[in-house]
Amino acid sequence: MLEIPVIRWGAPYESLEKADVVHFETGEVMARMHQANAGLVQMDMRKAGKARERLRQFSCDQLIGMCQKAAELFLTATLPMGTGTQTPEEFCSIQSATTGLPLNMARANMKKNAFVLSNMGAMLDALTRGLPLDILTRGFGMESRGVMVSYQSNSPVLGLVLPSNSPGVHTLWLPAIPLQIGLVLKPGSSEPWTPYRMFEAFVAAGVPREAFCLYPGPHDVGNKVLETCNRAMIFGGQATVDKYAGNPRVQAHGPGFSKILLGDDVVDRWQDYLDVMVTSVLMNGGRSCINCSGIWASRHTEAIADAIAQRLGPIAPLPTTDPNAAIAAFTTPGVADAMNSQIDAGISSPVVTEVTSKYRNGDRLVKHDRCDYLRPTVLHVSDFDHGMANTEYMFPFVSVVQCPQEKMLSKIGSTLVGTAITQNENWITELVDARHIDRLNVGAIPTCALNWLQPHEGNIIDFLFRNRAFQNSLPPAH
Amino acid sequence: MSTLEEKCRAQRELLDEHTRETVRWHFSEDTGCDFWLEKKKTFDFDPLKDVNCFNDLKKFPLFEDEWLRGGPMRRWVPKQWQNKPIYVFETGGTTGIPKSRVVVEDHWIDYELFSATLPDESFPKGANWLMLGPSGPRRLRLAIEHLAQFRGGICFCVDLDPRWVVKLLKKGKVEDAKEYSAHCIDQAITILSANNDIQCMFTTPKLLEALALRLMDQGSSIEEAGIKGIFCGGTEFTQQWYRFAREELLGPNVYITPTYGNTLMGLACGKPHDPADNYKITYFAPQPRAVIEVVDFDDHNKVVEYGATGRVKLYTMTKELFVPGFLERDEGERELPHDKYPWDGVSSVRPYHVFAKTTTVGVY
Numbered sequence: 001m002l003e004i005p006v007i008r009w010g011a012p013y014e015s016l017e018k019a020d021v022v023h024f025e026t027g028e029v030m031a032r033m034h035q036a037n038a039g040l041v042q043m044d045m046r047k048a049g050k051a052r053e054r055l056r057q058f059s060c061d062q063l064i065g066m067c068q069k070a071a072e073l074f075l076t077a078t079l080p081m082g083t084g085t086q087t088p089e090e091f092c093s094i095q096s097a098t099t100g101l102p103l104n105m106a107r108a109n110m111k112k113n114a115f116v117l118s119n120m121g122a123m124l125d126a127l128t129r130g131l132p133l134d135i136l137t138r139g140f141g142m143e144s145r146g147v148m149v150s151y152q153s154n155s156p157v158l159g160l161v162l163p164s165n166s167p168g169v170h171t172l173w174l175p176a177i178p179l180q181i182g183l184v185l186k187p188g189s190s191e192p193w194t195p196y197r198m199f200e201a202f203v204a205a206g207v208p209r210e211a212f213c214l215y216p217g218p219h220d221v222g223n224k225v226l227e228t229c230n231r232a233m234i235f236g237g238q239a240t241v242d243k244y245a246g247n248p249r250v251q252a253h254g255p256g257f258s259k260i261l262l263g264d265d266v267v268d269r270w271q272d273y274l275d276v277m278v279t280s281v282l283m284n285g286g287r288s289c290i291n292c293s294g295i296w297a298s299r300h301t302e303a304i305a306d307a308i309a310q311r312l313g314p315i316a317p318l319p320t321t322d323p324n325a326a327i328a329a330f331t332t333p334g335v336a337d338a339m340n341s342q343i344d345a346g347i348s349s350p351v352v353t354e355v356t357s358k359y360r361n362g363d364r365l366v367k368h369d370r371c372d373y374l375r376p377t378v379l380h381v382s383d384f385d386h387g388m389a390n391t392e393y394m395f396p397f398v399s400v401v402q403c404p405q406e407k408m409l410s411k412i413g414s415t416l417v418g419t420a421i422t423q424n425e426n427w428i429t430e431l432v433d434a435r436h437i438d439r440l441n442v443g444a445i446p447t448c449a450l451n452w453l454q455p456h457e458g459n460i461i462d463f464l465f466r467n468r469a470f471q472n473s474l475p476p477a478h
Numbered sequence: 479m480s481t482l483e484e485k486c487r488a489q490r491e492l493l494d495e496h497t498r499e500t501v502r503w504h505f506s507e508d509t510g511c512d513f514w515l516e517k518k519k520t521f522d523f524d525p526l527k528d529v530n531c532f533n534d535l536k537k538f539p540l541f542e543d544e545w546l547r548g549g550p551m552r553r554w555v556p557k558q559w560q561n562k563p564i565y566v567f568e569t570g571g572t573t574g575i576p577k578s579r580v581v582v583e584d585h586w587i588d589y590e591l592f593s594a595t596l597p598d599e600s601f602p603k604g605a606n607w608l609m610l611g612p613s614g615p616r617r618l619r620l621a622i623e624h625l626a627q628f629r630g631g632i633c634f635c636v637d638l639d640p641r642w643v644v645k646l647l648k649k650g651k652v653e654d655a656k657e658y659s660a661h662c663i664d665q666a667i668t669i670l671s672a673n674n675d676i677q678c679m680f681t682t683p684k685l686l687e688a689l690a691l692r693l694m695d696q697g698s699s700i701e702e703a704g705i706k707g708i709f710c711g712g713t714e715f716t717q718q719w720y721r722f723a724r725e726e727l728l729g730p731n732v733y734i735t736p737t738y739g740n741t742l743m744g745l746a747c748g749k750p751h752d753p754a755d756n757y758k759i760t761y762f763a764p765q766p767r768a769v770i771e772v773v774d775f776d777d778h779n780k781v782v783e784y785g786a787t788g789r790v791k792l793y794t795m796t797k798e799l800f801v802p803g804f805l806e807r808d809e810g811e812r813e814l815p816h817d818k819y820p821w822d823g824v825s826s827v828r829p830y831h832v833f834a835k836t837t838t839v840g841v842y
Contacts, residue, residue, distance in 0.1 A: 015718050016717045016718040016757055017716060017717060017718040035718065037716070037718050037719050037722055038687075039687040039723075042687065042691055043691065046691070046695065223652070227652070
């Protein structure tokens, strides 16, 4: 039996408490994950400063080189995994088996993580706007334009409370290592695979193991990570986002409510953008915060909804090994039922119509012995104030909302990725000024097509470093 | 020297005799309390005639702790105790009318019995104590204080109100909860630093963690603060936490022992530490005054096999309180008798899996 120990500053620690990591369909125990306790985290965090010390023994450029090597190893090598080893194919296979994610998506997420890692130099150059990275190491330095700048790290480590259902999010913490910030990871209960494999890849590439802690464990372990790391990220639902709103130490990543807005200047040619809309809803099984959950247009909305429904409606659960599998399983009992009931309640309104049902040939909710599926669902919503106009679920779900263009920006609410398909310069100016849109795409760009050179939900440099004043000589007389 | 089997048999006989005596006391018109004498009228059996051994307690319906909500409190006081000074202790949650238990001397007796299980080298007679944990309407503070006094010491107390912590956490005020915990630790540190000769301590796992780490941050330790022995309770005292506490929080020279109990029962003791157990925690009830059974999840009258998992069922049989079977909010594994405690034990106690998802644990 594969055993996965706790990692304390690089050293394995065998806990007396273990949790089974099981196959989502058969219940077969695939691994035993040692469980940390909250006190252990607090004890270790007293030495967090050492993680940054060890990383600062290498330059950022050296660490970027190690990231490139780690990317290659992550993607191709047989790496240690707890008490065993793991090939890339075994990694994808076990990730799929314990999370219910189709194998093709596990592979795609693996590539995505490796891509980000291998392009770390360009990413950091973009995110720091060309700052010489040794300034981050030293804390201050002279820019080429002759200006003294100082960046002070907000924390020697970045804490992460990671999810089980979306291995793509791991891209967000990868820049910490080349920025000489240690990592304190609390893996999801059914997806320890990416954090552990990434840790081993980093170590094999030469990054000091002492820069990493991995604490699988119950909820209070996650709380302790958030409490003791001066900068941390957590992934969860809207309640989690609300809980940490305004807390500068914690970046909470939740639902995205990402949307496509069709301008009046292009909406009569909506068929040209059908592929963009379908891809935005369906990619990665509709699990991501960057998947589109709302398509807003002033007219043709019924036809748009119908055209998307024709494409998505027939999609049904397939074995995870099927290359055409397009939706992932819900492995937590009751979750799919709850979402299904909420949608049923929503469509009882006369302003909401489910369009997919006529193309689906069966129920939305598909129940298996140990997991459930929700089949793609497209709603047409004729009242933009109705609750179903702005909702999000973790499967391919989209509301096509009828709304005059001039009202869209005041009605769409918080939007992680907003793709506005328009050439109307005045509206583009308004879109640029709309502070409730985080990532703005202008043009026919799927919401899930991210350029990694752009910041995501805030610039990680600003989160991890404080740009402050620093003087080591008298300023000019004034 | 009698064998463990002989000891177990003798204890069983003692338990049967104690059961007959207790039932006679609580259901006789001249000694019983109003609650049980009224309740008796609803039974289809006569406790005075039909309960002749411990197993006959299964004739009673399960004790419902909801009965403990609200007054009049005196309905629980046996006739013979009505003129004694009476304490009332609360148990349980944060909302509604609290569940209360009246006590005359049980908390003293329970803790005097518990005292006999403590090793004198780690809990020296005459040493002073620190009680760092919930007091308020609970019996814990008075009980620990009595324990300290019974062993010839003085008890210093720092209170933490867990109901306030639960309220803060439910409102998402994590920082406020942390600040409150730090406020309690501040007080404990002050008392420990004030030349009070404190060598023994009761606290909860969370508070011990916070205290030990604060001392470490100050370059000190629990041991350097003078503490030799600690007893600590609650389902948070897990096997892994036990090991963490011994190996990392306390070091080899500070003794720590787990306890399990509540206001209804007394205090169940932990099996003495044995490296061969790999920190597995096994509790034994203070028989015959209280009994723990590990029962089938679906049939609470059926005790599970040794080593099997079941729900914790409590019985209390003192002259002050009669609880003929109460299903605790915990589960665990049934354990074989031990030479020091020749009756069944329960190990790895944790919140009952059905309730676990909705219970806020580890708040203090």
